[in-house]
Amino acid sequence: MNRRNFLTLTGTFTGGMLVLPSFLHAFGSQSNLINGEQCIVFVQLNGGNDGLNTFIPYDDPLYYELRTKIALNKDAVVGKNKGMAFHPSLKDFAQMQQNGDLTVIQNVGYPEPIRSHFRSQEIWQTATDSNKYINEGWLGRFLDLQCNGHQATAGINLDSIDNLALKGVEPNFITVKDPDRFKVKSKEENVTLSKNPHLDFVRKIANSVTEGSDEIQKALAKSKTEISYPKTELSKNLEWIARLIKGNLNSKVYYTSLNGFDTHDNQLSIHERKLTDLNDSIYSFYSDLKEAQLLQNVTVVVFSEFGRRVKDNGNGTDHGTAAPMFIIGGNNKGTILGKNPNLADLDNGDLKHEIDFRSVYASLLKEKMNFDYSKIGIANKPVSGLFA
Amino acid sequence: MKKSSLWSLRLGFSGKQASTIEKLGLEKFLKHSYDSKFDTEMPAFLQDQPKTTLELKQVRELVKNSDPETKKEIQKKENQATAALKKWWIAKMRNDEFPLRENMVCFWHNHFVSTSQKVKINYWIYQHNMILRENAFGNFKDLTKQILKSNAMVRYLDNGDNKKGKINENLSRELLELFTIGIGNYTEEDIKNGAKALAGLNIGDDGAVYRKNIEDNSDKTYFGKTGNWKADDLVDIIFEQKNIPYLITRKILKWFIYDNPPEDLVIYYGDYFRKQKFEIEPLLTKIFTEEFKKENSGNKIKDPLVYILQLCDELQIENVDDVAIMAFIKQQGMDLYNQVNVKGWDGGNSWLTSQIYLQRNNTSDLLCSGKSLNRKVLKTMVNGVEKEKSEYEKTAVKVVFDSNGNNKTIISELSDRLLFSVSNSAQKDMENLLKYDFDPKDPHADFAVVRVFNYITKLPEYQLI
Numbered sequence: 001m002n003r004r005n006f007l008t009l010t011g012t013f014t015g016g017m018l019v020l021p022s023f024l025h026a027f028g029s030q031s032n033l034i035n036g037e038q039c040i041v042f043v044q045l046n047g048g049n050d051g052l053n054t055f056i057p058y059d060d061p062l063y064y065e066l067r068t069k070i071a072l073n074k075d076a077v078v079g080k081n082k083g084m085a086f087h088p089s090l091k092d093f094a095q096m097q098q099n100g101d102l103t104v105i106q107n108v109g110y111p112e113p114i115r116s117h118f119r120s121q122e123i124w125q126t127a128t129d130s131n132k133y134i135n136e137g138w139l140g141r142f143l144d145l146q147c148n149g150h151q152a153t154a155g156i157n158l159d160s161i162d163n164l165a166l167k168g169v170e171p172n173f174i175t176v177k178d179p180d181r182f183k184v185k186s187k188e189e190n191v192t193l194s195k196n197p198h199l200d201f202v203r204k205i206a207n208s209v210t211e212g213s214d215e216i217q218k219a220l221a222k223s224k225t226e227i228s229y230p231k232t233e234l235s236k237n238l239e240w241i242a243r244l245i246k247g248n249l250n251s252k253v254y255y256t257s258l259n260g261f262d263t264h265d266n267q268l269s270i271h272e273r274k275l276t277d278l279n280d281s282i283y284s285f286y287s288d289l290k291e292a293q294l295l296q297n298v299t300v301v302v303f304s305e306f307g308r309r310v311k312d313n314g315n316g317t318d319h320g321t322a323a324p325m326f327i328i329g330g331n332n333k334g335t336i337l338g339k340n341p342n343l344a345d346l347d348n349g350d351l352k353h354e355i356d357f358r359s360v361y362a363s364l365l366k367e368k369m370n371f372d373y374s375k376i377g378i379a380n381k382p383v384s385g386l387f388a
Numbered sequence: 389m390k391k392s393s394l395w396s397l398r399l400g401f402s403g404k405q406a407s408t409i410e411k412l413g414l415e416k417f418l419k420h421s422y423d424s425k426f427d428t429e430m431p432a433f434l435q436d437q438p439k440t441t442l443e444l445k446q447v448r449e450l451v452k453n454s455d456p457e458t459k460k461e462i463q464k465k466e467n468q469a470t471a472a473l474k475k476w477w478i479a480k481m482r483n484d485e486f487p488l489r490e491n492m493v494c495f496w497h498n499h500f501v502s503t504s505q506k507v508k509i510n511y512w513i514y515q516h517n518m519i520l521r522e523n524a525f526g527n528f529k530d531l532t533k534q535i536l537k538s539n540a541m542v543r544y545l546d547n548g549d550n551k552k553g554k555i556n557e558n559l560s561r562e563l564l565e566l567f568t569i570g571i572g573n574y575t576e577e578d579i580k581n582g583a584k585a586l587a588g589l590n591i592g593d594d595g596a597v598y599r600k601n602i603e604d605n606s607d608k609t610y611f612g613k614t615g616n617w618k619a620d621d622l623v624d625i626i627f628e629q630k631n632i633p634y635l636i637t638r639k640i641l642k643w644f645i646y647d648n649p650p651e652d653l654v655i656y657y658g659d660y661f662r663k664q665k666f667e668i669e670p671l672l673t674k675i676f677t678e679e680f681k682k683e684n685s686g687n688k689i690k691d692p693l694v695y696i697l698q699l700c701d702e703l704q705i706e707n708v709d710d711v712a713i714m715a716f717i718k719q720q721g722m723d724l725y726n727q728v729n730v731k732g733w734d735g736g737n738s739w740l741t742s743q744i745y746l747q748r749n750n751t752s753d754l755l756c757s758g759k760s761l762n763r764k765v766l767k768t769m770v771n772g773v774e775k776e777k778s779e780y781e782k783t784a785v786k787v788v789f790d791s792n793g794n795n796k797t798i799i800s801e802l803s804d805r806l807l808f809s810v811s812n813s814a815q816k817d818m819e820n821l822l823k824y825d826f827d828p829k830d831p832h833a834d835f836a837v838v839r840v841f842n843y844i845t846k847l848p849e850y851q852l853i
Contacts, residue, residue: 116825118824133831133835135835201740202852205741
């Protein structure tokens with residue numbers, strides 16, 4: 001009996017409420033699934049990624065006028081499509097789009113934008129208006145409603161700190177600081193020794209106490225890495241997420257991040273390096289899932305807390321507002337949504353947003369999680385035309 | 389960590405006294421602690437509990453002649469009084485302006501172990517507790533004499549079975565092995581003869597008394613001295629022995645500062661203790677004032693009591709439920725008056741297992757999100773049975789921070805108060821949680837600072853003081 005049948009049966013015998021978290025039950029009866037379970041993988045670019053130099057309006061003379069120091073050459077950009085093209089480092093993003101697996105959503109932001117990293121990340125993570133506050137994240141609220149009681153591995157956060165987006169009333173997610181740790185479980189624990197034996201003792205214990213580690217172990221045991229990933233932290237995290245997905249860990253949400261996008265100075269080289277890492281890591285992940293025939297079940301979402309000022313400032317850019325989001329896999333339509341950025345109509349030098357990020361969230365929840373987004377307080381309409 | 393915060397945690401149970409220590413200075417703080425008054429009135433919940441041997445006999449008769457329902461009822465009342473006694477004590481630990489006395493009571497109760505499970509008579513446990521409170525800073529030798537003649541100890545170590553001609557060595561053995569001089573410093577003969585001296589010492593109305601018909605009035609040789617020794621004489625002789633000060637000095641150092649106290653310090657302070665004729669107050673003053681000057685933080689794993697009381701204090705939780713505290717420390721292996729054996733809690737590394745650590749982290753998550761700790765929640769943590777969401781009542785929690793600062797000043801403020809050392813990676817993580825453009829004046833800044841606090845409490849460094 002395969003897992004889906006099992007779930008349907010269990011649902012029938014118990015009314016669907018007693019044994020399993022409700023999202024598990026929802027899967028049993030969901031009809032639009034091709035093969036197994038849907039999940040969403042978030043890749044947050046920390047620091048405010050410069051959207052205009054990521055997905056570039058290379059045909060717009062204003063772009064070159066306003067960015068005298070950092071504009072990218074028309075001949076260098078890749079994957080030209082309706083006046084827009086990718087940063088040269090994102091050659092595989094262009095490839096994925098050509099394959100019909102990547103959608104760009106343009107000019108994503110929110111009203112009354114805040115240019116503080118701290119606060120703007122909070123807004124993206126809680127999905128509130130920029131003048132409203134809430135102590136639970138949007139995914140945390142979603143998981144609270146989807147899981148009966150608590151389900152430690154409903155969300156997996158790969159970071160050294162907990163993620164506000166996943167924080168709910170119940171602990172429905174775990175933060176995994178170092179995925180490597182899980183591979184060496186039965187062996188001697190790897191602890192960097194300090195000069196303090198008491199501290200070393202506590203660290204060893206701390207390393208052994210991740211709730212849900214049994215489920216993770218099981219998923220890891222069932223899968224292996226088939227392709228080779230680059231040796232960066234983001235790659236490592238994505239490789240590991242791929243193994244958990246392939247190993248059938250029933251997590252709905254994975255979250256990881258890449259730092260270093262706060263390019264006030266020396267932008268060209270820093271940005272190139274960061275986007276190369278992003279490109280290579282995501283493309284490996286994409287290829288891995290594609291090979292495993294799981295790409296249709298996994299939606300990757302790449303975003304940042306804000307874009308950057310249109311006009312450059314010396315060799316860098318200041319904090320801005322709207323920027324593109326990228327959706328990869330999950331049966332998206334592989335298209336470009338929204339108009340090209342309008343560099344002639346700015347708000348104090350910043351792009352005006354056209355699509356609210358919560359519309360993207362709404363679309364993800366509705367179409368990928370089969371969940372009524374209004375239950376977690378999202379009032380925006382879903383973006384249409386994102387998924388097939 | 390700031391010294392005042394460190395020593396507030398060491399001398400009390402939380403960071404609550406840090407400002408007082410700063411204001412008064414350590415020595416004055418100690419003086420106030422020694423001079424602190426305490427409640428000597430018997431708590432109301434003991435009113436109905438049997439106290440004299442006659443009352444005990446009556447209860448026993450009643451139980452014998454009652455139907456199962458009444459028996460159950462009597463048992464229930466006793467259990468309630470046992471819980472009330474713990475609750476009463478925890479409230480003292482939590483609320484005392486100068487909690488060092490209660491900390492010492494806790495120390496002594498883990499030295500002169502006597503569990504309520506075995507002793508059963510709540511009033512005796514209360515008496516035992518009061519002897520420790522009255523003598524918390526008194527004279528070790530006097531205290532030993534008093535404890536030896538307490539009903540609780542006589543019951544706990546089976547001296548009721550120790551009769552002339554039918555010796556039970558239990559009390560005599562622990563008197564030497566655990567309470568005073570320690571293993572390696574006496575012979576089996578000393579134990580046998582000590583037991584003879586203690587024979588007949590049995591439960592009395594106002595502490596243990598010798599029963600004439602079962603006491604042993606022969607001459608016994610104890611550490612080479614011969615005479616018709618009784619309980620007090622034994623203690624006098626033990627305290628003449630060369631190695632008497634070290635065991636207790638080591639334990640004090642362990643309780644307050646070092647999980648593994650350096651042996652040279654044990655000798656150094658121990659010799660001073662002997663010179664002070666086993667007066668505890670000057671010993672504590674010397675240890676605390678001299679150790680205060682050293683950089684010696686991070687040498688001790690927090691016990692469950694400090695862990696939970698510090699958490700409640702930092703999050704400024706009002707209406708702390710002492711029953712929940714009691715249940716928490718019990719699950720964490722620190723049930724008051726209920727140590728596993730006469731040796732007491734080992735402390736140190738034995739406080740932490742992965743299960744216990746996980747529960748600490750979960751408890752911090754719970755409290756940091758404004759939910760309250762209650763027994764039901766604790767139960768589900770252990771059994772893994774899920775609770776109804778409505779069981780949670782959320783309140784706003786906040787931690788103290790200076791809103792005139794910036795992300796870095798707030799991070800150092802918290803680290804100074806909570807962490808004995810801050811690793812580079814922890815610093816980076818905290819600056820990630822509280823970024824440079826974080827606005828402390830933002831009306832909801834509290835949320836973010838509590839998240840940093842929550843992060844800190846789950847660091848290995850936070851487990852140490």
